[in-house]
Amino acid sequence: MSIKRSLSTLTLSGFTLSALLILSFINILLQNVATNIERAGDGLLKLNSSEGVANVVTTVVVYFRGFDTLGEIAVLFIASLGVGLMLERNTECTIKVQSNFMLQSASKLLFPIIIIFGLYVMIYGHLSPGGGFQGGVLVASAVLLLLISNKDLEVPHAVISALETLAGVSYVLIGLMGLLLSDVFLFNFLSPNIADFGLLLSGGIIPIVYIIVGIKVGSEMGFIVQNLLKRSDDV
Amino acid sequence: MSSVLFVALPLLFGFSTPILGYFGKNAVAYVSTLMQLFLLYLGFDLLLNEGFSIELISIAPPLGISFVVTKVSLLFVLLFTSVMTLFSLYYLSYRSEKPYRDESKFFILINMLLAASIGLVLSSDIFNIYVFFEIAGISAYILSAYEKSSSALEAGIKYLITGAVASIFLIFAIVLIYIYIGSLNLGIIAQHFELLPFQIKLLISILLLIGFGFKVEIFPLNFWVSDVYQGSSTLVNALFSAIVVKAYLFVFFHLLYLFLPHGEFSLFLIYLGAFSMLAAEVAGLRQSHLKRLFAYSSLGQVALVFTAFALQNTQAIQAALFIVLAHSVAKMGIFFALALIEKEHESMESETLKSLNSPFLRVILLISMLSLLGIPLFAGFVGKLLVLKSLALEGMLPIIMMIILASLIEAVYYFKLAGYMFTSDKRRDVLKVTWAHKTILAFLSLLLLIIGMAPFLLSEYLFEASKLMLGGVS
Amino acid sequence: MFEFFNSPEVINIIVIIGSMLLFFVGLFGLLTQKHIIKIFMSIAIMETAVYLFFIGSLFKLDAIAPIMKVADDTSKFNDPIPHAMILTAIVIAMAVFALGVSFAIEYYKLSGKTNIDTMNEMRH
Numbered sequence: 001m002s003i004k005r006s007l008s009t010l011t012l013s014g015f016t017l018s019a020l021l022i023l024s025f026i027n028i029l030l031q032n033v034a035t036n037i038e039r040a041g042d043g044l045l046k047l048n049s050s051e052g053v054a055n056v057v058t059t060v061v062v063y064f065r066g067f068d069t070l071g072e073i074a075v076l077f078i079a080s081l082g083v084g085l086m087l088e089r090n091t092e093c094t095i096k097v098q099s100n101f102m103l104q105s106a107s108k109l110l111f112p113i114i115i116i117f118g119l120y121v122m123i124y125g126h127l128s129p130g131g132g133f134q135g136g137v138l139v140a141s142a143v144l145l146l147l148i149s150n151k152d153l154e155v156p157h158a159v160i161s162a163l164e165t166l167a168g169v170s171y172v173l174i175g176l177m178g179l180l181l182s183d184v185f186l187f188n189f190l191s192p193n194i195a196d197f198g199l200l201l202s203g204g205i206i207p208i209v210y211i212i213v214g215i216k217v218g219s220e221m222g223f224i225v226q227n228l229l230k231r232s233d234d235v
Numbered sequence: 236m237s238s239v240l241f242v243a244l245p246l247l248f249g250f251s252t253p254i255l256g257y258f259g260k261n262a263v264a265y266v267s268t269l270m271q272l273f274l275l276y277l278g279f280d281l282l283l284n285e286g287f288s289i290e291l292i293s294i295a296p297p298l299g300i301s302f303v304v305t306k307v308s309l310l311f312v313l314l315f316t317s318v319m320t321l322f323s324l325y326y327l328s329y330r331s332e333k334p335y336r337d338e339s340k341f342f343i344l345i346n347m348l349l350a351a352s353i354g355l356v357l358s359s360d361i362f363n364i365y366v367f368f369e370i371a372g373i374s375a376y377i378l379s380a381y382e383k384s385s386s387a388l389e390a391g392i393k394y395l396i397t398g399a400v401a402s403i404f405l406i407f408a409i410v411l412i413y414i415y416i417g418s419l420n421l422g423i424i425a426q427h428f429e430l431l432p433f434q435i436k437l438l439i440s441i442l443l444l445i446g447f448g449f450k451v452e453i454f455p456l457n458f459w460v461s462d463v464y465q466g467s468s469t470l471v472n473a474l475f476s477a478i479v480v481k482a483y484l485f486v487f488f489h490l491l492y493l494f495l496p497h498g499e500f501s502l503f504l505i506y507l508g509a510f511s512m513l514a515a516e517v518a519g520l521r522q523s524h525l526k527r528l529f530a531y532s533s534l535g536q537v538a539l540v541f542t543a544f545a546l547q548n549t550q551a552i553q554a555a556l557f558i559v560l561a562h563s564v565a566k567m568g569i570f571f572a573l574a575l576i577e578k579e580h581e582s583m584e585s586e587t588l589k590s591l592n593s594p595f596l597r598v599i600l601l602i603s604m605l606s607l608l609g610i611p612l613f614a615g616f617v618g619k620l621l622v623l624k625s626l627a628l629e630g631m632l633p634i635i636m637m638i639i640l641a642s643l644i645e646a647v648y649y650f651k652l653a654g655y656m657f658t659s660d661k662r663r664d665v666l667k668v669t670w671a672h673k674t675i676l677a678f679l680s681l682l683l684l685i686i687g688m689a690p691f692l693l694s695e696y697l698f699e700a701s702k703l704m705l706g707g708v709s
Numbered sequence: 710m711f712e713f714f715n716s717p718e719v720i721n722i723i724v725i726i727g728s729m730l731l732f733f734v735g736l737f738g739l740l741t742q743k744h745i746i747k748i749f750m751s752i753a754i755m756e757t758a759v760y761l762f763f764i765g766s767l768f769k770l771d772a773i774a775p776i777m778k779v780a781d782d783t784s785k786f787n788d789p790i791p792h793a794m795i796l797t798a799i800v801i802a803m804a805v806f807a808l809g810v811s812f813a814i815e816y817y818k819l820s821g822k823t824n825i826d827t828m829n830e831m832r833h
Contacts, residue, residue, distance in 0.1 A: 010740075010741055011741050013740075014737055014740035014741040015737055015741075017740060018733050018736040018737045018740060019733065019737075021736065022729050022730070022732060022733040022736070025729050025732070026725060026726055026729045029725045029729070030722065030725055030726075033718075033721060034766070039767075039788055039790070040790055041788030041789055041790040041791075042783065042784075042788070044789060044790065045775065045777075045783035045786055045788075045789065046783050048777065048783075049777065049779055049780070049781070049783075054776055054777060054778070055775070055776050056775035056776070056777060056786065056789040057775060057789045057792045057793055057796075059789075060789045060790060060792075060793040061793045061796060061797070065790075065793055065794075065797075068793075068794075068797050069797065072797045072800050072801055075800070075801050075804045075805075076800060076801075076804045078804075079804035079805065079807055079808045080804075080807075082808045082811065083807055083808060083811040086808075086811040086812060086814070086815045087811050087814065087815065127776075128776065129774065129776070133796060133800060194779060197778070197779045198778060198779070217800075224807050227811070228807070228810070228811065228814075
């Protein structure tokens with residue numbers, strides 16, 4: 001292969017176009033620095049001590065902007081449904097290579113630790129950094145570890161489906177309960193007591209919803225991981 | 236009753252389908268249809284009782300998310316719900332012969348699409364709009380690849396890539412809005428948008444235009460549309476052109492009227508729309524595949540709506556709403572009829588129409604095409620006339636010429652199809668249409684004739700709606 | 710000698726230039742690459758750039774993570790909204806790419822193609 005390689009017109013024009021665009025972006029952004037603006041986040045921080053939990057990001061994700069999270073759960077749900085639709089299996093599992101001894105024994109050691117850590121992150125999501133999404137992904141990663149270390153293992157589809165249904169339905173039902181009890185969708189009807197602020201049992205529906213989100217994310221991600229890992233093809 | 240139910244119930248339905256699956260094979264289908272009928276009832280209930288309401292979610296705006304129901308958003312909500320209900324009713328009798336595989340997933344997807352389109356229209360929080368943008372997008376990608384043939388998957392991949400790129404630009408715009416304005420509530424953004432530095436305003440507007448431009452199918456960001464329509468299954472195309480693109484169009488112009496009430500980019504957008512229309516019709520002229528041809532016709536109609544909305548005055552918006560209604564009804568009729576033809580003939584080349592032996596379907600197709608064309612006495616006429624009138628009032632002669640030229644080109648290929656349908660004599664056996672399908676198709680055509688002959692039934696409501704839309708109630 | 714980097718203005722400039730360079734990498738890939746998976750990767754890079762830009766621009770040097778006690782002064786915390794928004798956006802983007810990859814796998818299985826230039830079955 002010669003050192004002198006010719007640049008194609010596509011590369012050159014793509015480079016020029018994107019460089020021009022980015023330079024103008026940088027130029028505009030550098031010239032207009034946002035000065036001190038009162039942002040919505042400041043208002044939410046002030047509201048948090050009376051309506052929220054210790055971790056303000058959790059309050060925002062689950063409660064103040066809880067509707068976005070419901071939508072996000074829906075996106076994840078649709079995506080895992082789509083992945084299942086695309087890669088559904090007619091034949092048996094097809095990982096052909098057996099993993100080596102080290103991975104097998106390490107996964108046995110690590111699996112419970114990761115699961116417990118995932119559950120911890122999920123349950124304490126309203127007090128410390130973390131929460132349902134992070135915890136759910138951790139649980140799914142533990143499942144991934146099991147799946148790659150043991151080629152015959154298969155997480156039963158019925159279990160995943162039951163967990164996912166339970167979590168999804170109860171999330172919407174909690175929202176509808178708020179609508180029923182106080183005419184506001186996703187309202188915190190177990191009104192939080194300020195004296196409990198910072199305790200494990202505090203914040204009304206917020207920790208409950210975040211655990212539900214964790215279960216939902218964990219099962220959807222586990223489903224996606226299993227589907228992508230064990231396809232019927234092996235092309 | 237609460238407007239949040241429009242989103243909450245379809246989501247509840249989607250999440251609970253495994254439970255419904257235990258109650259037999261048809262439970263999912265019937266529950267889905269019943270739910271849509273209930274939503275339709277809910278829509279009319281809101282229309283008759285209130286007409287305007289702000290629905291809080293979690294906490295009060297501007298810090299929280301809220302749904303705003305006005306006459307104009309209700310119009311779109313009712314349009315989407317009734318389109319989806321008709322679709323379900325149509326599919327219920329279609330599925331006995333040729334069901335989609337894994338039907339319950341199909342029902343989940345169409346209901347999610349409905350929820351997301353309604354959420355897009357009702358939401359008054361820009362990040363919430365992004366979330367619904369993505370839900371509508373992702374369910375549309377799967378619906379378009381649903382048949383898992385290589386052309387369907389190709390359509391799905393193209394749709395997904397363009398959608399993902401669009402969402403990057405949208406989220407970039409939202410990020411800039413939050414950094415420079417500090418709020419996500421549409422009302423607050425609208426108040427502060429004019430005070431922004433000019434460059435930032437321009438940057439945000441361009442990013443929003445690119446982000447929504449992919450979705451509202453505007454030239455040159457509409458290269459993917461024809462492939463998606465051709466690869467997707469015919470029934471689903473009815474949803475794409477009657478619901479998805481309409482929801483995006485509404486949101487785009489809702490944001491435009493809120494952020495730029497003085498029409499800073501108006502002229503540019505008008506020319507863009509008119510040029511898109513002309514380009515789409517010229518490209519449609521040489522298509523022989525029916526779905527692809529009607530994709531280009533959709534592009535043309537959407538571009539006409541875009542032009543009318545971009546004029547940014549009450550009369551033009553009223554005209555745009557008329558075209559939105561007429562186009563949705565007509566495209567539903569066309570794609571429903573094409574689905575029956577495709578099932579029978581297993582081909583979608585336009586030559587297929589030569590051997591179509593069903594006077595009923597031929598008449599339905601003809602009425603729908605005449606309405607799309609804007610012939611007097613059909614629904615499409617009123618809208619087109621009003622657009623041309625308001626363009627004439629603004630003195631935009633070149634745009635009028637472009638639209639008339641585009642309509643003439645459109646007429647050429649519709650009459651070519653009509654010629655195929657009515658002049659040939661080597662026909663196949665009679666194509667049997669079930670009574671349920673006949674009722675729905677006849678209802679759609681009747682609707683086109685009623686709107687066309689008595690536009691005054693709607694015009695007052697649409698005029699009020701357009702005033703509200705321009706006034707920017709958020 | 711590194712105190713220079715601690716001023717908010719310098720950090721802002723670094724954030725803007727850095728994230729926009731990343732955006733450039735993604736955009737360049739999107740415009741020039743032909744392999745489906747590489748296109749997905751380019752899009753993912755662009756998205757990451759936007760997230761970095763957002764978190765970086767609203768990051769205050771003297772503020773701490775927003776985990777509060779009851780009577781805390783709220784002005785010492787970072788804005789929680791960017792974190793919440795980006796959390797949502799990341800999950801959505803991940804879901805879309807998982808779906809995209811599964812489309813690509815299935816398409817490759819059916820047609821043996823990975824190059825988007827050859828994806829033109831419908832244009833005869």
